[in-house]
Amino acid sequence: AFLLTFLSAIIMLIFICFCVHFQNTAGQFFSSGHTNNWAVLVCTSRFWFNYRHVANTLSVYRSVKRLGIPDSHIVLMLADDMACNHRNPKPATVFSHRNMELNVYGDDVEVDYRGYEVTVENFLRVLTGRLPPSTPRSKRLLSDDRSNILIYLTGHGGNGFLKFQDSEEISNVELADAFEQMWQKRRYNELLFIIDTCQGASMYERFYSPNIMALASSQVGEDSLSHQPDLAIGVHLMDRYTFYLLEFLEDIHPASKSNMNDLFKVCPKSQCVSTPGHRTDLFLRDPGSVLITDFFGSVRKVEITMEAIHLTDPILQLEDGPMSEEVQEKTYSYVDQLPVSEIIHQKPKQKDWHPPDGFILGLWTLILLVFFKTYGIKHLKHIF
């Protein structure tokens, strides 16, 4: 009898633990508080030898798309075109692994800002939302206060700045101010900032807005190094930090439970040669409770309801009104593509007003006539 009660107590205990665990996971599922995900991925380098920066950005793009964020929620900025560059021996491809194992460019890519459009001004306008009214939706960051945004920057940088396209720079102060503008306009719920440049940690030193977590590939005073060259393509394909980040993300799937602490462990000094850094003091939640898919994926929350929903009657398609039943008397025709006679006799429309022909001549004649009338005709011999 004692054994029986003991066993039943143990079973009860296990059951209670299981319930609590279930509640915990369910609670965790709803703990992040965001409803949509956005990503802003920027490559700031131009020229063929900076192939690796484009490959970095495209590999993050690929992972983010694979985990569920749609193209309409990704703002991809590539400063130069590597895939269809004439130096590329395999056009329409950008590889991340040696021996051309993985084509991160793919078949279904949508680049929103490309070439000369990738400037500091456009980047800051995208972040703060202050774009001209005619900007199309695919080029806007339409986030709200329940959006989790992933921002990834790569390129050449230094202590406190990041170089855009070899002609301008963005400083860490400007970036921090842009994030503060975003916070004050309630444009994000939580922000994850990843930067893969030399001395990347200097870029997140100046942040002061809440709910920002930042990762960088190297500390101040260190250089981020590139991973491996491909002999057929002739350039370095990826940077080390993003290479190991890509390897880490390839293991993540939409239901994965990995959290940020695993992300901080990506690329230790033995693999990366530089020391990756991170900053979490501005972030309100504990990084151990933040899932990777909170930023890299687009996990939607589903609300289950038991109520019955009443559907309305089916909507009938509105028939077009009787399409001009009356017989059209007008016959249309195509235009002559090169109407030579019409062109030759075409009078060019003058937009600026010119005095009528002969006006100046008539004016001078009038002046001369008046002069000779007043002073007599004998002065005429001085003219001729």
Added chain:
Amino acid sequence: MHSYFWLLIGRWEATEVDEAALGDSAADKLGVRASDTFVLTPTPQPKDDFQEELVIRPLHSGDIYASFQFRTLWETDFMRENKVSHYRLFPKSLGQVISKFSVRELHISFTQGYWRTMQWGQPFLPSPPGAELWVWFQDSVTDVDAAWKELTNVLSGIFCASLNFIDSTNTVQPSASFKPLGIVNETDHRFLRYATLPREIVCTENLTPWKKLLPCGSKAGLAVLLKSEKLFHSSFFSQTVHIRPVCQDRECKTTSWELRQTLNVVFDLHTSGQGKREWSLFKMFSRTLTEACPLASSSKIYIDVTDNPQEEYFELSPATPLLSQAVVLGDRRTFSVYDLTQQVTFGTVRSLNLLIRWKSTEGDMLRPLLHAERYVAGYGLQTGEIHTVMYNNHPFRSFPVLLLDSVPWYLRLYIHTLTVTSKGKDNTPSYIHYQPSKDRMRPHLLEMLVQLPPHSVTEVTVQFERALLKWTEYTPDPNHGFYVGSSVISALVPSSVAMDTNITQEQPLFSSFFPCKEESSYFVRVYTEPLLVNLPTPDFSMPYNVICLTCTVVAVGYGSLYNLLTRSFQIEEPNPRLAKKIANFIRRIRGVPLLS
């Protein structure tokens, strides 16, 4: 009178309006009615129609030219008050663009590579390198420039291209070229805008949204062949979108909107063909065809076999009994036709892989009658000369051509040095329209109607001077150079074969793009190469160098002078050596006077 009628699916009308009868019939559309007589109209013609075709033309140099044409016809009115809301085959994004900006015609093309007319002949649809956009607006538009600016921004979002760089510095308003290709009442060139971006790159990110505009996407029909890895590994790639109103039938009392998407690609013998003169669908596109697009009313493949009447030069497999003739580009060509809507085309293996294998490499190429080149002459970074050379290869006929040149403002043209010479003699154009440029606002526009004598070379030269740009106006890579857009030459070339002026006869799509008004000539547009000119580029590191140098000079020169003038000197006791220090210390303890 009772009679049974089978009701077809679709609209039907009652001769006598009978409330009760109508109420009943609405309820059971498919049932058999046995009461009042009803006039049954047959299934109404579907309002929209989609056709796809692929034309493959083997070129004389061993390359192969493939042209895809997708056409959607839709009978609707975008300009009426209540907006169109039900889109089926016509893509919604383009329909909204047309109605919002009151566009009458829209032509946009993205091209990578340059079309080599002398080696490849004339293309079915010409396009210049880079991006080109020309639009005819409706008469009801009051501010054409504002509509143009917004339209370019919207299109840059749709096609993922940087079309937002089109602004007043590269937009022109041609006065005689680019007449509308569709139905129109009258042509007022105030509503026409033309711009070209020769620097624009075309890659998969432009092909992806283009493919999404097709009704079947890239999942069925001919569009499954469009794989970017093969398409961009080619000598020439061009994708275009053309929207215009067209006649519906021969009487042309009603118009419908036509959307044509074309894709032209030329595969090179050595890079894609591995040197072997044998082409197949799999070799070109790395795919074969398994079915036609279910939404298409016609889906055909045409292979140009005019040069191969007895199969002595190349062999085509699988064989097909269908042959068709069409007059295209002034020549009567014969085509072998594969109809993909018939199951028999796919054979027992359920897939179609056309194979063209060459047996011998003889054969002459038809020399194109009109051909043009352009280059920059001169030396140094101050002045230069633009030469446009036009070749008329017809042995005895002369014909007029309209030359359109749009040169950016930073190349200051001197129009008084403009010369047009043919066969060494002066050739005065019968029409010249020149609009001078305004710095940073407007480019040069030069349009000339020149008569090309038979079998001659006409050269147009104009001198220019390069301007200095402000240092913020340079691109991030200024040493690459600056592009000048292609010249456009529009001409009515005499045709050796009578052209078909009947616009609505069943013609293959590729031969019915340019409307034909007379039988003896056909309209053709030739684009020259874009030019790449170097502008005098400053050394962008100079501001930094100057600051460093000035600060150093000021610090060293003035600083030392200031120190000399204001520093005062004091005599200082030298520090005693260590031994003396210890001795003094011991003496101090002893109370004895210290050493000096």
